Amino acid sequence: MKILVTVKEVAAVDDEFEIDGLAIDDRYVTADLNEWDEYAVEAAVQIKEAHDDVEVVTATIGPSETDETIRQALAKGADRAIRVWDDALDDAGLLDPETKAQVLAAVAAEEDPDLVLTGVQSADDGFGATGVTLADKLDMEWGAVVNDLDLDLEAGVASVHRELEGGVEELTDIEIPAVLTIQTGINDPRYASLRGIRQAQSKELAEYSLADIGLDAAGIESPLEQTSLYEPETEGEATVFEGSPEETATELAELLAEKGVTS
Amino acid sequence: MSVLAIAEHRRGELRPVSLEQLAAGRDLADELGGELHTAVIGGDVEAFGAELNREGVDTVHTVDIGEEFNHDVYTQVVTQLATELDPTVLLMPNSVNGLDYAPAVANRLDRPLVTDVVDIDAEDGLTATRELYGSKAETTIDVHADQAAVTIRPAEWPTIEADGDAAIEAFDATIDESAVRSTVKGFEEVGGGDIDITDADVLVSVGRGIEEEENLDIIHDLAEALDATVSGSRPLIDNGWLAKDRQVGQSGKVVTPDVYIAIGISGAVQHVAGMKGSDTIVAINTDPNAPIFDIADYGIQDDLFEVVPALIEQFQ
Ligand SMILES: Cc1cc2nc3c(=O)[nH]c(=O)nc-3n(C[C@H](O)[C@H](O)[C@H](O)COP(=O)(O)OP(=O)(O)OC[C@H]3O[C@@H](n4cnc5c(N)ncnc54)[C@H](O)[C@@H]3O)c2cc1C
Numbered sequence: 001m002k003i004l005v006t007v008k009e010v011a012a013v014d015d016e017f018e019i020d021g022l023a024i025d026d027r028y029v030t031a032d033l034n035e036w037d038e039y040a041v042e043a044a045v046q047i048k049e050a051h052d053d054v055e056v057v058t059a060t061i062g063p064s065e066t067d068e069t070i071r072q073a074l075a076k077g078a079d080r081a082i083r084v085w086d087d088a089l090d091d092a093g094l095l096d097p098e099t100k101a102q103v104l105a106a107v108a109a110e111e112d113p114d115l116v117l118t119g120v121q122s123a124d125d126g127f128g129a130t131g132v133t134l135a136d137k138l139d140m141e142w143g144a145v146v147n148d149l150d151l152d153l154e155a156g157v158a159s160v161h162r163e164l165e166g167g168v169e170e171l172t173d174i175e176i177p178a179v180l181t182i183q184t185g186i187n188d189p190r191y192a193s194l195r196g197i198r199q200a201q202s203k204e205l206a207e208y209s210l211a212d213i214g215l216d217a218a219g220i221e222s223p224l225e226q227t228s229l230y231e232p233e234t235e236g237e238a239t240v241f242e243g244s245p246e247e248t249a250t251e252l253a254e255l256l257a258e259k260g261v262t263s
Numbered sequence: 264m265s266v267l268a269i270a271e272h273r274r275g276e277l278r279p280v281s282l283e284q285l286a287a288g289r290d291l292a293d294e295l296g297g298e299l300h301t302a303v304i305g306g307d308v309e310a311f312g313a314e315l316n317r318e319g320v321d322t323v324h325t326v327d328i329g330e331e332f333n334h335d336v337y338t339q340v341v342t343q344l345a346t347e348l349d350p351t352v353l354l355m356p357n358s359v360n361g362l363d364y365a366p367a368v369a370n371r372l373d374r375p376l377v378t379d380v381v382d383i384d385a386e387d388g389l390t391a392t393r394e395l396y397g398s399k400a401e402t403t404i405d406v407h408a409d410q411a412a413v414t415i416r417p418a419e420w421p422t423i424e425a426d427g428d429a430a431i432e433a434f435d436a437t438i439d440e441s442a443v444r445s446t447v448k449g450f451e452e453v454g455g456g457d458i459d460i461t462d463a464d465v466l467v468s469v470g471r472g473i474e475e476e477e478n479l480d481i482i483h484d485l486a487e488a489l490d491a492t493v494s495g496s497r498p499l500i501d502n503g504w505l506a507k508d509r510q511v512g513q514s515g516k517v518v519t520p521d522v523y524i525a526i527g528i529s530g531a532v533q534h535v536a537g538m539k540g541s542d543t544i545v546a547i548n549t550d551p552n553a554p555i556f557d558i559a560d561y562g563i564q565d566d567l568f569e570v571v572p573a574l575i576e577q578f579q
Contacts (some may be wrong), residue, residue, distance in 0.1 A: 013396045015550035024400065078317065094404070097366060097376055122397055127359075127378050129414075131367035140443040142334070144363035146266075159448075163514050164359050167453040170332075175444040181362075184499035189451070205370035210387060224288060225405045232394070232401040235504070236557040240564060247564045249573035257520055261465050261489050262578065 001153065003044040005078065006115035006131070007058040008032045009069040010124040016102055022229050032067070033072045036119025040182040042189040043149060044117050045077035049155065059120050060106045061089065061100055067205060073193035073258050074200035081203065082107055086210040088217035094125075096224045101133035103220075106213040108138055115158070116179040118203065128181075135179035147183040151176075241250045267350035269341055270315055271358055272306050274450070275334065278413070280356040282422035287383060287415050290320035291352050294385040298322065302434065304331040304340050305420035317547065318425035324348075324434045335443040337364040339434040342371045347434075350410070352385065357414035359514075369463035377406060378414045384564055389413075397531050398554040418536065431495055450540070454508035463492035465522045465534025468511055468538070470496035472527015472567055476504045481571045482526065488578035494518065496528045512537035527567050547571070 009031050017028035041058070049053040058073045058081045060066060070081045076164060080242045084103050108116060117137075118131035135142030140218070149163035149167070153176075161182050162170040174180070192200070241248040268288040270281035285301060292299040298321040303311040304508065308325035316324045326340050341364065345353050353372070357367040357379045381401075382392035388571050389406040431558035460466060467486040473479060486493045493509065500510040513517055513533040523541035528534060530546070530553055538544070539558055545561035547567050556562050 011396065013399050015552060019400070024396070034313075039508070047347075097378070098370065101366075101370070117514050126393075126395070127376075127393050128362050129366040129369075129376055132363065133370050133376070136338075136367040136370040142363075142367075143445065145332075145359045157481045162359065162363070162450070165278075165513050166483065166517065167508070167510075167515060168273075169453060171451060173446045173448060173450040178444075183495065188503070193270045223407045224377065225407060226402050227390070228403045229395070229400055230402075232398065232554075232557075236559065237370070238475075238556050238559040238562040240556075240562045245565055245569035245573045247579055248565060251571055252561065252563060252574060253577035255545075256489065261491070261522055 001055060001056045001115070002057065002113045002158060003047060004108055004110060004116045005040050005044045005056060005073070006035070006038045006116070006118040007041065007057050007060050007070060007073045008034045008122050009060070009062055009066040014125070018143060019229050019231070022226055024229070024235050025255060031069055033069050034119050035119055036123070036182060036184060037073070038189045039186050040117040040119050041073045041076055041078060043182055046149060046186055048077065056143070056260050057111055057113070059104055061095070061103050062172040063090070063206070064212050071200045072192060074203045074205070076190055079203065081205040082208065083212070084208045084213060085204060086217055086220070088210055088220040092220050092222045094222055094224050094226045096222045097127045097129035097133045097219060099222050100130045101137050101204045103210070103213070103215065104130070105137040106215050108134070110213060114177050116140070118179065118181050120181045120183050125181070125262070131181035133178050137152070141174060141175045141178040142180065143178065144181045145183050147181045147186045149180065149186065165237065188233045264295040265300060265350045266295065266297065266352045266354060267300045267302065267345060267347060267348050268300055268305040268354040269356075270311065271310060271356045271360060272303065272435055275306065277311055277579060278356070279422055280358060280417040281315065282317065283401065283417065283420040284354050284356065285317050285320060285423040286420040288354050288396050291383065291385045292409045295573070296353055297351065300324060300350065302326060302344055302396070304337055305331065305484050306464070307502060312431050314503045316427045316429045317423040317432065319423060319425045320427045320429040322432055324428045324432055326436055328436060328438065331447055332360050333366070333443065333445065333447055334360070334364040335445055336438060338347030338367045338371070339442065341368045343436050344434060345372055352389065352410070355412065355414045357416050361414050365414050366414060367469045372412065374410050374412045375406055375408045376412045376414070377404060380413050380415050381419050383413060383415070386571050390445050399552060416532065423484060430510070456506045456508035459507070460494045460509055460511070461518050463518070465489055465491035466494045466511070466518060466520045467491045467494070467526065468494045468528060469499060471498040473499070477570070480505060481568075481575065485571055485575050489577050525555050526575050527570065528555055530554045530558065573575055
């Protein structure tokens with residue numbers, strides 16, 4: 001059995017930052033493995049540990065600078081990695097879910113996985129739509145926002161919990177092959193061991209252009225164009241207490257006493 | 264040049280976003296000079312249809328299939344409806360279920376999809392406003408297409424309350440059963456803990472800023488000093504540091520205490536969804552740009568590891 005896990009490097013922005021045109025100035029940005037993808041990788045590695053003959057392959061859209069982030073997934077137990085990049089993707093600007101899914105579907109077509117796991121969303125652009133778009137392109141079944149997964153390989157069914165709003169979960173049986181978008185909390189992602197980190201260095205990380213996976217670069221055009229980026233105006237009218245921690249704590253204590261909060 | 268908004272319901276009730284979409288949809292329809300359609304699929308469609316008949320709605324389409332949400336059925340029905348009505352903008356909720364069918368529908372209709380939109384405008388082509396990096400930045404996006412699919416963030420638009428005089432029409436969809444490859448087995452309530460955080464008058468709520476499980480001690484100490492209840496943001500619950508039923512937010516509990524003290528919580532939209540109705544909101548956070556300060560009444564922009572112990576001292 002083969003599991004394909006989509007893995008993305010996301011940008012985390014510092015507390016204080018400056019915007020430079022349509023992007024946040026590089027100085028205030030740190031690269032990280034997308035939080036939701038960490039849970040997806042862990043889910044895949046746990047399936048691999050529970051069954052014989054399971055291969056876990058990661059797929060990433062991103063330039064070579066993302067290799068270090070991808071190695072994190074390899075260090076946590078993925079077997080090999082695929083990264084797709086191309087000038088055409090660089091030029092496309094804002095990649096919409098459809099464009100991403102198109103690329104990932106081409107990777108999946110080559111790999112022919114039995115199960116695809118993605119994160120629910122990415123922490124930076126937060127579209128939350130790539131996984132289900134990918135499923136539909138692959139004509140696979142899917143489940144979004146999965147926070148519990150029980151695989152019955154013989155029956156070909158994934159019994160999942162989908163986490164709805166308000167503390168309610170939906171229990172659903174999904175035919176596999178399927179794409180599941182994985183929610184945080186489904187498991188407890190492991191830290192990479194030193195051994196894992198060492199092994200990751202020698203695992204395969206294949207780089208493909210669009211042509212390599214059978215896509216025409218001319219067909220890559222995102223219909224979404226980012227036209228501005230700005231810090232949202234705060235509508236907030238918070239009274240901010242100023243001073244040393246002792247001073248601000250005193251003010252807050254007084255406020256709380258006023259509101260009738262005391263032991 | 265019309266707009267079609269797909270309603271959402273669960274366990275016999277329309278979800279508020281269904282009526283918020285009508286506000287967003289009416290504005291868009293006015294800008295486009297066209298009609299606003301809405302549709303409800305499954306459940307008691309007659310009752311839902313009557314409920315959706317609000318001011319500004321031209322037609323309510325009812326699709327009498329199934330009881331609860333099933334994404335395979337929704338995907339087929341919405342694709343058929345949108346093909347027939349050919350709306351310029353297809354609106355769907357940016358809810359967990361919305362995200363479980365909207366991308367498939369957009370893909371089948373070959374329309375661009377813009378999700379989690381907080382503002383939208385159709386005056387000069389379609390322009391959507393979205394948030395990035397956990398609400399730290401906002402962006403506008405031009406959609407270069409004649410028709411689009413959009414999911415709107417819940418609680419960003421008002422609900423339309425006034426009754427309308429829409430035409431109510433039943434829509435006959437054809438379901439390809441062989442393409443229904445998922446079965447909803449039921450629902451489960453999360454929780455089972457011994458405390459109901461929705462009952463608390465004062466909540467001391469803690470987020471990822473606490474860093475380590477051991478550090479939670481000061482939060483429990485503070486809660487004890489204030490005779491308050493401890494709740495938290497999602498990462499703490501994911502880590503197993505607090506019980507599941509202590510989670511505040513979209514997928515956790517909605518709380519409305521007299522005082523909500525958010526400590527080391529950034530104020531992500533899914534968290535805010537659960538606590539914005541609190542009477543008095545206090546935020547302690549090192550990041551002066553954290554979105555939690557947008558909804559806080561009082562704030563301390565400082566290190567919780569210094570402020571919380573100082574606060575405990577004040578009460579001892
Ligand atoms: C479908 C879905 C449903 C979700 N449901 C929920 C939900 O119900 N509830 C929920 O909470 N989240 C939910 N989330 C997750 C949500 O998007 C955020 O990831 C989460 O709320 C972040 O929690 P946080 O604010 O504690 O952490 P972070 O966003 O990491 O924020 C930590 C904050 O701590 C501050 N900080 C750090 N160190 C210190 C210090 N020493 N002193 C003071 N401040 C400090 C930082 O400045 C930062 O603002 C959901 C997400 C999805 C996709």
